[in-house]
Amino acid sequence: MLIIGIAGGTGCGKTTVVNQIVDRLPEDEVCIISQDSYYNDLSHLTKEERSKVNFDHPNSIDFDLLISHLKQLRKGESIDKPMYSFVEETRLDETVRTHPKKVIIVEGILVLSNPMLRNLFDIKIFVHADSDERLIRRLQRDIRERGHDLEKVLTRYQTAVKPMHQQFIEPSKEFADIIIPNNHYNKVAVDMVRTIINNKLGKPWD
Ligand SMILES: Nc1ncnc2c1ncn2[C@@H]1O[C@H](COP(=O)(O)OP(=O)(O)O)[C@@H](O)[C@H]1O
Numbered sequence: 232m233l234i235i236g237i238a239g240g241t242g243c244g245k246t247t248v249v250n251q252i253v254d255r256l257p258e259d260e261v262c263i264i265s266q267d268s269y270y271n272d273l274s275h276l277t278k279e280e281r282s283k284v285n286f287d288h289p290n291s292i293d294f295d296l297l298i299s300h301l302k303q304l305r306k307g308e309s310i311d312k313p314m315y316s317f318v319e320e321t322r323l324d325e326t327v328r329t330h331p332k333k334v335i336i337v338e339g340i341l342v343l344s345n346p347m348l349r350n351l352f353d354i355k356i357f358v359h360a361d362s363d364e365r366l367i368r369r370l371q372r373d374i375r376e377r378g379h380d381l382e383k384v385l386t387r388y389q390t391a392v393k394p395m396h397q398q399f400i401e402p403s404k405e406f407a408d409i410i411i412p413n414n415h416y417n418k419v420a421v422d423m424v425r426t427i428i429n430n431k432l433g434k435p436w437d
Pocket residue numbers: 239240241242243244245246247248368369372413414415416417
């Protein structure tokens with residue numbers, strides 16, 4: 232089994248890069264785990280209270296559950312992966328039965344900031360895009376897909392996203408084996424990661 236951790240600030244393109252990496256890998260060989268699925272269950276709070284939570288601080292993530300799930304997968308056991316709603320800002324009641332695969336990709340803003348989690352990764356990747364580029368992408372995505380308005384995105388960016396990025400995410404770059412520049416789509420870097428995966432697994436999928 233090969234476990235790959237992919238971090239980087241919001242909007243840097245983690246999800247996009249992961250999708251490009253797995254694009255031509257057989258579905259039954261790869262499993263993607265998003266840190267977003269492991270936001271703490273906030274169903275005991277009102278929607279108003281939830282909207283004030285700092286979702287960029289490591290304390291907002293249930294790292295214990297994420298780490299124990301990864302260890303289970305590594306042992307060949309299946310897990311019940313939580314589901315998260317960005318619109319409701321809490322965990323859903325449903326879970327997704329997830330089976331161990333040869334390649335496991337774990338992506339999220341803070342996955343390289345937690346020492347116990349990053350120790351589980353065979354390859355550590357940091358996706359970089361400039362902050363202005365990330366803010367533009369985040370604005371477009373959150374308004375289009377996550378049910379937020381312009382003011383909410385900008386207020387959150389100033390009060391939580393930017394300070395937490397500077398405190399926790401940017402410093403985690405030093406733990407990366409590979410840094411992918413992603414101000415523009417980076418096919419060369421994606422191809423290199425795919426080659427590494429293929430070499431490690433000894434499978435000529437490309
Ligand atoms: N290299 C890129 N150039 C332009 N837009 C991009 C690029 N990578 C991703 N995007 C777009 O930016 C937005 C955020 O990308 P996403 O992959 O969701 O980032 P992340 O998972 O890091 O938050 C998406 O709308 C995506 O289509």
